[in-house]
Amino acid sequence: MASLSTQALLCLDFGNTRVKWALFDGRASTLKAGAEITAHVESLGVSDWLTQVVFPWCVIKPEAIAVSSVRGNGVVDDCRGFALRMGLGFLNPVAQAVGQVGARLVTAYQNPAALGQDRWSACYAVACQTDQASNLVVSLGTATTVDAVVRLDSDHSDGSFFLHLGGFIAPGVATMLQSLHQQTAQLPLASVCQTDWPTSTTKAIGAGVFESQYQLIQAARNRLAEKNGQSAALWLTGGSTDAFVGAFDPPVTVLSDAVLLGLFSQFHAQPAGRC
Ligand SMILES: Nc1ncnc2c1ncn2[C@@H]1O[C@H](COP(=O)(O)OP(=O)(O)O)[C@@H](O)[C@H]1O
Numbered sequence: 001m002a003s004l005s006t007q008a009l010l011c012l013d014f015g016n017t018r019v020k021w022a023l024f025d026g027r028a029s030t031l032k033a034g035a036e037i038t039a040h041v042e043s044l045g046v047s048d049w050l051t052q053v054v055f056p057w058c059v060i061k062p063e064a065i066a067v068s069s070v071r072g073n074g075v076v077d078d079c080r081g082f083a084l085r086m087g088l089g090f091l092n093p094v095a096q097a098v099g100q101v102g103a104r105l106v107t108a109y110q111n112p113a114a115l116g117q118d119r120w121s122a123c124y125a126v127a128c129q130t131d132q133a134s135n136l137v138v139s140l141g142t143a144t145t146v147d148a149v150v151r152l153d154s155d156h157s158d159g160s161f162f163l164h165l166g167g168f169i170a171p172g173v174a175t176m177l178q179s180l181h182q183q184t185a186q187l188p189l190a191s192v193c194q195t196d197w198p199t200s201t202t203k204a205i206g207a208g209v210f211e212s213q214y215q216l217i218q219a220a221r222n223r224l225a226e227k228n229g230q231s232a233a234l235w236l237t238g239g240s241t242d243a244f245v246g247a248f249d250p251p252v253t254v255l256s257d258a259v260l261l262g263l264f265s266q267f268h269a270q271p272a273g274r275c
């Protein structure tokens, strides 16, 4: 029988702009990884993309596929069908409600199934890695999402460890920049930048978008610190992370593959959740 370290898992994160994927061995080391524009994958067809693009890169045949999708159930169904045809296991984790006995993470979301699967898996990854009681999980993707993950008392009745308190959804960096360009007659498509008092149109836009994102994150971090009486650890992920890493006070951790790592952890933690 193959040892845990050689049992590979293919994790897929279908975001609104990009699909990210990684083949992990049993210890979460990345064997292969890649990213593709979501529109390209969907125009090719998910099943054909997996067959023609991803699988040829898989140096070891994975035992299963774990999928997060914010592109709807069609994508998930295509992946499930592919896994079935290839004789692989399949996992599409959704958020667990408060009261789920023994869960590492539960969410206070009114309807857990409505919580973005990428948000849930990123929070799950943080719940597995953090040594802090208070955590802010920020994903700078097509949208910017800002989620609070706090440790529960060890005597919490249902035995869960962390609670997703809830979070914010705002337009992402590129979405803001593109929107300003498209909805106005005179504004160019600018790049995000950090400037105290911008003195050109492109800098005014770039810094305006930077401040919008930064202040949203900082306000949430301050609110969480006030609530818990201690500073919150900040976790950054998503394609626009680089512009923000240096702007925040520690502790800040960049977890580039947060969603993929969250999928990996859930696969290994919840065998009952596989289907
Ligand atoms: N190679 C790239 N291709 C597309 N977008 C990129 C790339 N590198 C960085 N980005 C930025 O990252 C954002 C997408 O980040 P990502 O976390 O993949 O988003 P999503 O999960 O919403 O697909 C884009 O809006 C863009 O600003």
Ligand SMILES: CC(C)(COP(=O)(O)O)[C@@H](O)C(=O)NCCC(=O)O
Binding pocket: 015, 016, 017, 070, 114, 115, 116, 117, 118, 119, 139, 141, 142, 143, 144, 145, 169, 172
């Ligand atoms: C907020 C999101 C659009 C973020 O998606 P992304 O920017 O990562 O592509 C996605 O998590 C989503 O569709 N969420 C569903 C609604 C919710 O989380 O409440």
